[in-house]
Each structure stands twice: as structure tokens, then as C-alpha cells.
Amino acid sequence: MCIAVIADSHLSARTPECVSNWEAAAAVVARLGAELTIHLGDISLDGQNHPDELLFAAEAVRRWPTPMLCVPGNHDMGDGSGEFRYSGTRKLFENGKLVREKSWEKAFPRDFQ
Secondary structure (H helix, E strand, O other), rough: OOOOEEEEOOOOOOOOHHHHHHHHHHHHHHOOOOOOEEEOOOEEOOOOOOOOHHHHHHHHHHOOOOEEOOOHHHHHOOOOOOOOOOOEEEOOEEEOEEEEEHHHHHHHHHHHH
């Protein structure tokens, strides 16, 4: 089985250069005959603050030439990498789950994971 692995796509309507890279990568994956693609995170530019970018990325995944499994990255789910200092003003957890996880699950339901 041929598996393609990609990461850090940073898809957004605000990043046409990243969308062009995505389309070029899709053409290569199709040409090479991959049967599955695994995305290792940061599929969105800033899904943590702009959930619409997760939906934008999910639509791009639907057009990808293979089935794709997606792992969320810090640009998708939040600033756990320490890029931004937590001020204490944002609610991070609700019922034991990351609040931002809801946006991810809306854009990428279980069939993407």
C-alpha cells in the first residue's frame, strides 16, 4: 500500500499560496497512485481562532484524491505549543474536553480521523 504523508498545509481563504501548494500536492499524490494520505497537523492557518478555516480545510480534504486521516495540530486546536501565553481569560476546558475541540469535530467528524 502506498501512503502519502503531508503536514503544515495552513489552508485558509487568506492563504492562496498554501491552497496552490495543496492542489499541487494533490496532483502528485494522484499521479503516484497513493491509496491513503495522513495529514500530520496544521491543516488550517488559524483554526484555533477562526473555526471557519477548519471548515475550509475540511472541504479541501473532501476534494483530495485519496481518503485522508487528519491529526490536529496547534494551528488547528490551540496554543498548547506555548506560542501564545495563556492569559486566564479564555475558557480552555468544558466537561473535560478542550473547548476548541468542538470546532475540530464539527469540521472533521470521526470519519476523517
